[in-house]
Amino acid sequence: MTKGLPMPARRASAKDDGRQAGLLTPVNDRRISALIVDQVRTLIHEGKLSSGDRLPPEREMCERFGVSRVTVREALRVLEASGLVEIRVGAHGGAFVTKPTSDRVGASIVDLLTLSSVTATEVTAVRMVLEVGIIPLLCESVDDEDIAELNAICDRQEAALDSGDYHVSLSAEFHTRLAAATHNTAFEMLIQSFHGPLLMSLAKAKSTAPEMGRRGLEEHRAIVEAVRTGDVATGERIMREHLSRTADRLCLDEEPARKA
Amino acid sequence: MTKGLPMPARRASAKDDGRQAGLLTPVNDRRISALIVDQVRTLIHEGKLSSGDRLPPEREMCERFGVSRVTVREALRVLEASGLVEIRVGAHGGAFVTKPTSDRVGASIVDLLTLSSVTATEVTAVRMVLEVGIIPLLCESVDDEDIAELNAICDRQEAALDSGDYHVSLSAEFHTRLAAATHNTAFEMLIQSFHGPLLMSLAKAKSTAPEMGRRGLEEHRAIVEAVRTGDVATGERIMREHLSRTADRLCLDEEPARKA
DNA sequence: CAGGGATCATTGGTCATACCCTAATCCGGT
DNA sequence: ACCGGATTAGGGTATGACCAATGATCCCTG
Numbered sequence A, B: 001m002t003k004g005l006p007m008p009a010r011r012a013s014a015k016d017d018g019r020q021a022g023l024l025t026p027v028n029d030r031r032i033s034a035l036i037v038d039q040v041r042t043l044i045h046e047g048k049l050s051s052g053d054r055l056p057p058e059r060e061m062c063e064r065f066g067v068s069r070v071t072v073r074e075a076l077r078v079l080e081a082s083g084l085v086e087i088r089v090g091a092h093g094g095a096f097v098t099k100p101t102s103d104r105v106g107a108s109i110v111d112l113l114t115l116s117s118v119t120a121t122e123v124t125a126v127r128m129v130l131e132v133g134i135i136p137l138l139c140e141s142v143d144d145e146d147i148a149e150l151n152a153i154c155d156r157q158e159a160a161l162d163s164g165d166y167h168v169s170l171s172a173e174f175h176t177r178l179a180a181a182t183h184n185t186a187f188e189m190l191i192q193s194f195h196g197p198l199l200m201s202l203a204k205a206k207s208t209a210p211e212m213g214r215r216g217l218e219e220h221r222a223i224v225e226a227v228r229t230g231d232v233a234t235g236e237r238i239m240r241e242h243l244s245r246t247a248d249r250l251c252l253d254e255e256p257a258r259k260a
Numbered sequence C: 001c002a003g004g005g006a007t008c009a010t011t012g013g014t015c016a017t018a019c020c021c022t023a024a025t026c027c028g029g030t
Numbered sequence D: 001a002c003c004g005g006a007t008t009a010g011g012g013t014a015t016g017a018c019c020a021a022t023g024a025t026c027c028c029t030g
Helices: A032-045 A058-065 A069-081 A102-115 A120-141 A144-163 A168-180 A185-208 A212-229 A232-252 B032-045 B058-065 B069-081 B102-115 B120-141 B144-163 B168-180 B185-208 B212-229 B232-252
Strands: A085-088 A094-097 B085-088 B094-097
Touching (some): A032 A069, A069 A085, A069 A094, A069 B069, A120 A168, A120 A185, A120 A232, A120 B185, A144 A212, A168 A185, A168 A212, A185 B120, A185 B185, A212 A232, B058 B069, B069 B085, B069 B094, B120 B168, B120 B212, B120 B232, B144 B212, B168 B185, B168 B212
Antiparallel strands (some): A085 A094, B085 B094
């Protein structure tokens, strides 16, 4: 069956097909694995495939598309790299549509940021705008559950501080959860994404400022309180200070390299 | 040379090697292509490979890594999907390290946003925070060149309006250029990214509001003026109104589907 | 001598087949 | 009832071959 059918996108031998659809598919059909990718991606976007669904086994896809396994596999690689599917090996494994985790965007953003000669200082500026900017929204949208969870995180931070094994990731958790309280996924993903890359540059800075965790915690609590009571001004002010301190610590060891 | 050495990650045939390095490489070496990807990515991050550089031909990489061509090609696919390299065919083609274009992050963000059941309304909220949030920064950072270019864009918009072939992309251009005036690449990328997805949902809305372009233009000009004179309050106000109108137009045909 | 078309070499794109390895499941023995 | 090997589904990799695209080169012609 594999060789039998001509298959839709067979590489457009000069002028047989692939020109008919001209305007409909503006994409040049160079590389048929890309076509498979588009097809799957479309299915996902249209919701015909959703989180957890499993794509057919590679060998079966080969037949369905009338292409070789390499081609299918290349398509899977890019789908995987795009964070759309996750491949599991072993019996009953295969390609599963992933639930869109913000880590994905994060990784991608980190990747691009580190390549784009974007300095940590610049990232901090973005965080400043984002995290301060959501305060007004938060004052409107937080519910009891949000407050409870935020407090819980603060408690865990406090415990960690007491036991001495505090880590920046706890702060990251707070900020992410705070963003989630906007009940706007986009904010959550963004803020989480931008918090991630900082962890790197922050890791060592943190160790040089062991005491600062305590103050950060106080600020976290203050922010929760401000948001809970709807005190926009205070919330914004504290968040701004909170982030500024982070920014200051970064300015010290900012890279002089890169950046024309 | 190719066959001579045992090769680092050969899949550990039972017990010959790959166990030696045990503790040294805690990472599970599942999938060789991933190792290649990491290696290249690291080289790029370290600056040992930079924009425009060409990677060796596939066949040569096979020898260098001691793996088959499929493996190398899979690695290239994911590097390509990650936006790190661009593949060109034909003689003297190959994998070229791409210059980090913000479109890349954009595409990635768009991808994740559209997958994450993020509504256009939510995206608009983010834009609101971002674009209003940069106004204070802009008032500090704009230079004459920025102003000149922004005015030029406004002029082009006006011309387009007069001749009747105005399109939303012109508005997008304005907002993107405005973001660029922060001289913070991160902002530029973000705002551009978030403007993109809106074009889709906006395309038809725009056609139903043909007259609105004129008013948008006025607001654009007012924003430029406010930023130029450092009038933060006015700038923020106008931008807020400007975006609000966009938001209003969206609420009409917002999708009721998705989103639990 | 100059220009233009045919040729060639380089390099990615695809295919087919074969084999290995992993992991979930099944089944029989204890 | 439980444990452990056999089974099996399905991904990972290797080979080797051939096609297609494209830039460079070379030769032929005007």
